[in-house]
Amino acid sequence: TGKVAFIAGVADTTGYGWAIARELANAGATIVVGTWPPVLKMFNMALKKKATDEAKKLDDGSLMEIAKIYPLDAMFDVPEDVPDDVKSNKRYAGVEGYTIEECVEAVKKDYGQVDILVHSLANGPEVTKPLLETSRKGYLAASSASAYSLVSMVQRFGPIMPKGGAVISLSYVAAVRTIPGYGGGMSSAKVRSTHPHLEFKHAPAFCVDSHLLRPKAQLESDTRTLAYEAGRKYGIRVNTISAGPLKSRAASAIGGDGEKTFIERAIDYSVDNAPLDQPLYAEDVGRTALCLLTDLTSAVTGMTMYVDMGLHSMGQSL
Numbered sequence: 001t002g003k004v005a006f007i008a009g010v011a012d013t014t015g016y017g018w019a020i021a022r023e024l025a026n027a028g029a030t031i032v033v034g035t036w037p038p039v040l041k042m043f044n045m046a047l048k049k050k051a052t053d054e055a056k057k058l059d060d061g062s063l064m065e066i067a068k069i070y071p072l073d074a075m076f077d078v079p080e081d082v083p084d085d086v087k088s089n090k091r092y093a094g095v096e097g098y099t100i101e102e103c104v105e106a107v108k109k110d111y112g113q114v115d116i117l118v119h120s121l122a123n124g125p126e127v128t129k130p131l132l133e134t135s136r137k138g139y140l141a142a143s144s145a146s147a148y149s150l151v152s153m154v155q156r157f158g159p160i161m162p163k164g165g166a167v168i169s170l171s172y173v174a175a176v177r178t179i180p181g182y183g184g185g186m187s188s189a190k191v192r193s194t195h196p197h198l199e200f201k202h203a204p205a206f207c208v209d210s211h212l213l214r215p216k217a218q219l220e221s222d223t224r225t226l227a228y229e230a231g232r233k234y235g236i237r238v239n240t241i242s243a244g245p246l247k248s249r250a251a252s253a254i255g256g257d258g259e260k261t262f263i264e265r266a267i268d269y270s271v272d273n274a275p276l277d278q279p280l281y282a283e284d285v286g287r288t289a290l291c292l293l294t295d296l297t298s299a300v301t302g303m304t305m306y307v308d309m310g311l312h313s314m315g316q317s318l
């Protein structure tokens with residue numbers, strides 16, 4: 001209660017970022033979010049609609065309030081990083097101050113400090129290619145948006161986080177295990193245009209994409225190093241949640257072959273093979289996030305916490 005939480009990577013009500021925001025709001029935190037400029041308008045419009053009331057509903061019946069939405073493009077640290085083609089892109093028109101440094105400055109001006117930082121974003125321009133076909137540029141862009149962005153955020157939010165503050169990000173088990181059918185099988189996948197991102201040159205991010213798995217491996221490794229460095233420097237904790245498959249908007253936008261999308265297959269596989277044979281809900285991840293972000297876990301840092309019905313622990317399917 002009374003804490004300020006900044007959640008990067010919220011643009012609709014279905015993803016992990018939203019579920020985490022809702023749990024934090026339920027616990028009394030002030031919620032501020034960072035949203036990718038190309039989807040900012042759409043998100044603002046959706047929030048005004050009655051249809052989102054259900055997703056906003058807190059346990060006491062009141063509706064979650066997002067105190068402020070900051071534009072944030074996690075590809076850029078400082079204004080000099082923004083290339084001309086992005087500046088002039090019509091999907092960035094009228095939006096300013098979206099680099100990580102400018103965003104942190106704005107949050108600092110508005111709130112003074114941030115107690116909780118959530119990194120719930122990933123992206124890769126070659127989202128549909130298997131690793132064997134991924135270019136250096138595509139690989140590095142995925143790392144930049146999905147992994148370095150956490151390093152940059154901890155660097156810049158760290159100084160405005162009080163001792164005892166906490167950071168989490170979202171990872172995926174494919175960071176440490178090969179998932180057959182993910183990646184390689186993606187080469188023939190048709191990307192359906194169900195998502196507004198798709199006309200844009202950065203496709204939406206999703207973990208089944210093989211070259212995005214490298215950023216997740218980086219994210220988990222960086223979590224340990226950041227936990228040490230930011231722990232010593234600021235007294236804050238850094239953990240990551242390795243989440244099971246969720247039919248988020250970004251995940252659904254990746255197509256499939258025939259009757260099922262990749263994410264639907266991943267969910268079915270989990271229900272068929274995980275120790276707990278139930279579908280995973282975003283709220284499951286939200287509640288664990290809440291736990292990792294409160295003093296209930298004040299001695300826990302540098303951890304990759306699996307929230308996946310236990311699927312990661314299996315060595316063979318039935």
Ligand code: NAD
Nearest residue numbers: 009011015016036073074121122123170172245246248250
């Ligand atoms: P989501 O669509 O809710 O979240 C992804 C967000 O990243 C979107 O809001 C998008 O606008 C934002 N984004 C993309 N590029 C950005 C950039 N350059 N700057 C700022 N924001 C940017 O989907 P999600 O599946 O809930 O993803 C949230 C996190 O969870 C991601 O890190 C994802 O890899 C991870 N994750 C997802 C699954 C899953 O099955 N959906 C499983 C494990 C981990």
